[in-house]
Amino acid sequence: MKKIFLVFCLFVLTGSLFAQVKDYELGSYGIYRQTQGGYFDYSDPEQLNINVSLWGFVKYPGRYLIPINSTVIDLLSYGGGPTDDALLEDLRLFRIFPDSSQIMIKFGLNELLHESVLKSRRASIPDIEAGDVLLVPGEPRIYFREGYSMVLSTISLLISLTILIINLVD
Numbered sequence: 001m002k003k004i005f006l007v008f009c010l011f012v013l014t015g016s017l018f019a020q021v022k023d024y025e026l027g028s029y030g031i032y033r034q035t036q037g038g039y040f041d042y043s044d045p046e047q048l049n050i051n052v053s054l055w056g057f058v059k060y061p062g063r064y065l066i067p068i069n070s071t072v073i074d075l076l077s078y079g080g081g082p083t084d085d086a087l088l089e090d091l092r093l094f095r096i097f098p099d100s101s102q103i104m105i106k107f108g109l110n111e112l113l114h115e116s117v118l119k120s121r122r123a124s125i126p127d128i129e130a131g132d133v134l135l136v137p138g139e140p141r142i143y144f145r146e147g148y149s150m151v152l153s154t155i156s157l158l159i160s161l162t163i164l165i166i167n168l169v170d
Helices: 002-017 072-078 109-113 144-169
Strands: 033-036 039-041 049-056 062-067 091-096 102-107 133-136
Touching: 002 144, 049 072, 062 072, 072 109, 072 133
Parallel strands: 039 062, 049 133
Antiparallel strands: 033 039, 049 062, 091 102, 091 133
16 A cells, blocks of 8 residues: 555656646637737737837747837737746847838837937937837846746655655565
């Protein structure tokens, strides 16, 4: 009976290590719709709409169809906002001109939020145009809680395996 209980505990511990949790759900957003994976339609039938891309550390990266008067903040909002790993002071807007020349504009979230104060000191953040690509860079972070949880899970598994082997040998 003891051996069966230990095998059951081992099964539960290993099962919990490999369980997958779905942390997002794509679907209808009221009047907005997501037509296919990675293409989001936030168009306004009353206005001119443009195609832009949002990539990097945001909740829903992909291509977006948005109204022409949308701002960078609007595009970040359509994308579900930045993730915890995003570096918000290093946003990059890539623009390709008709003559095949390219430009990259770097700015930070503080510049977006306080644009009216900063206008006198530097050029303002440009409006989004058709074909623009907004990149939100970032770097994965492991927080103490997650690292601690992984270490405890590994130690628990090793202890369980040791107890199981000792009981099987006896």
